[in-house]
Amino acid sequence: MQLPKIPVGDAVEALVDWIEQYFGWLLDGISEGLGFLISEFQDLLIAIPPPVLILLTSVLVWLVTRRDIKLAGLTALGLLLIWDLQLWDLAMLTLALVLVSTGLALAISLPLGIAAARSDPLNAALRPFLDFMQTMPSFVYLIPAVIFFGIGNVPGIIATVVFAIPPALRLTNLGIRQVPIELIEVADAFGTTARQKLFKVQLPVALPTIMAGVNQCIMLALSMTVIASMIGARGLGYQVLVGIQRVNIGMGFEAGLAIVILAIILDRITQNLVPQHDESR
Amino acid sequence: MSQEELRATRRRKLGMIFQSFALLPHRTVLDNVAFGLEIQGIPADERHKKAEEILQMVGLGGYGASMPSHLSGGMKQRVGLARALTSDPDILLMDEAFSALDPLIRRDMQDELLDLQQRLAKTIIFVTHDLDEALKLGDRIALMKDGAIVQIGTPEEILTNPENAYVEKFVADVDLTRVLSAxxxxxxxxxxxxxxxxxxxxxxxxxxxxxxxxxxxxxxxxxxxxxxxxxxxxxxxxxxxxxxxxxxxxxxxxxxxxxxxxxxxxxxxxxxxxxxxxxxxxxxxxxxxxxxxxxxxxxxxxxxxx
Incomplete structure (x- = not known):
């Protein structure tokens, strides 16, 4: 015996058709804007001679880690290796994808996180969406992205942004909610406006937690840009994918190594961007 | 009282000191002390100058650049005191301000508060569970039970003329030699x-x-x-x-x-x-x-x- 099939697929297709018909202009606009942003960003990164960028990055690492010369040296070595493996342009494209999608994800998640921390109803309303987004396998994000934006870098970014939003939003919300009640009382006792309380007490005190969210956001964005190669996003991830398809182990491994190097550098920079302060008092 | 009036009162008329110190961990001592003035929109130079002055007064001159986490409990509460004093309020609210300090430091802080009070002459409302502390610091003591005031009076009045059995029990163990004066x-x-x-x-x-x-x-x-x-x-x-x-x-x-x-x-x-x-x-x-x-x-x- 066979149950009558509920036409879920048909319904979704109808919905997609409807959206494309009435909001096609919006999707095209987003697509064009993002495409432009990425290519500009990539051009900018590639325009900088690799040695200069390697030096700048190493100095940046050295500064944010408070003079950790070893880490700065490893950064330089890692980037030199990427250059040497002739993966520089691909790495810069991946970096551009990561930075653009992280930027977008943070532009959405930080304000929403702050709003959710200040409003319980909003927090409750957001929670199922966040749970949904986080439990969904990351491949699944690719489907709507492809449907609305075709294949290429742009749908890759869209999928990445959606994937990278939840941790930054959650940790921003959590960080602000975890600000000790006494400090809120201090703000009140000194007669702060709601705005002053947010910017002078809540956000600064929550900053280490928020930065952990930013760090997670970047790491997830990097991993997603690799997966997004399956819908035509270029960069190092695509190189890995080609390596898999052609069973070219060497090629896949080299690109994978470059991704790990990028990940470590991005992680170390964002982890040390804000000095940890004593949370207890 | 409207929100606006309440805010203005808190900014100018009240200074609050907390049991847990409640210093802002991301700010230096100086910026913690200047916090009240910053909220009032006083320019940085002016508020830092004032904050430095007050820090000197509570005996923490030179600690302005330290972070709160590097200070001892007594020093933290001095910062808390300085922070409340900087906006020159009429009334200081001290909520069990010394309860988290160890006994020796606590006694020092009490003496210092009396000393400061001599110079500043503010109205201080000091909440405490420690009768000895109340007797030492208070000009007048209001004894409260279940949110209502049972008796108000000078320390001597409370001790020598308790209003009812509750007050009597409360003051029964007081060491008179520390309360009575010459x-x-x-x-x-x-x-x-x-x-x-x-x-x-x-x-x-x-x-x-x-x-x-x-x-x-x-x-x-x-x-x-x-x-x-x-x-x-x-x-x-x-x-x-x-x-x-x-x-x-x-x-x-x-x-x-x-x-x-x-x-x-x-x-x-x-x-x-x-x-x-x-x-x-x-x-x-x-x-x-x-x-x-x-x-x-x-x-x-x-x-x-x-």
């Missing part, structure tokens, strides 16, 4: 000898009142010293002057000295103790008997009610 137990210094009078007059006064010694004062009642009966009698016989027999090395205390301090003085001294105000005037005299009487009076009361 002015509570002293007697009027009668008679005294003028320093212009001779030994004969002093001798006559002592014999008339049947006392073994007498204080010598100027016309303005400034204390000069003391003469004993024996010395005066000898001086009259040998024709000595008052200044020859005057004992100037006598124990004196201020009117607000605690009974505990006076007891240790009186144990070492053969003479009654003179109570002298800060202009040097003789205000009263404390004998051993007066102290015992004061302590016994309280002992009887508690005995009778328990």
């Amino acid at each position: 002015s509570d137990v002293m007697r009027h210094p009668e008679p005294v000898a003028q320093c212009t009078a001779g030994p004969r007059v002093a001798l006559h006064l002592m014999e008339e009142h049947d006392i073994p010694g007498i204080f010598v004062v100027t016309r303005q009642r400034l204390l000069r010293g003391r003469v004993t009966l024996d010395d005066a009698a000898e001086a009259v016989k040998k024709g000595k002057q008052m200044t020859d027999i005057l004992i100037t090395d006598i124990p004196i205390v201020a009117p607000d000295a605690s009974l505990g301090d006076i007891i240790s003085l009186i144990v070492e001294s053969p003479y009654p103790i003179a109570v002298v105000d800060d202009t040097g005037r003789l205000k009263g005299v404390i004998s051993r008997g007066a102290i015992l009487a004061a302590l016994a009076r309280k002992g009887e009361e508690t005995h009778a009610t328990s």
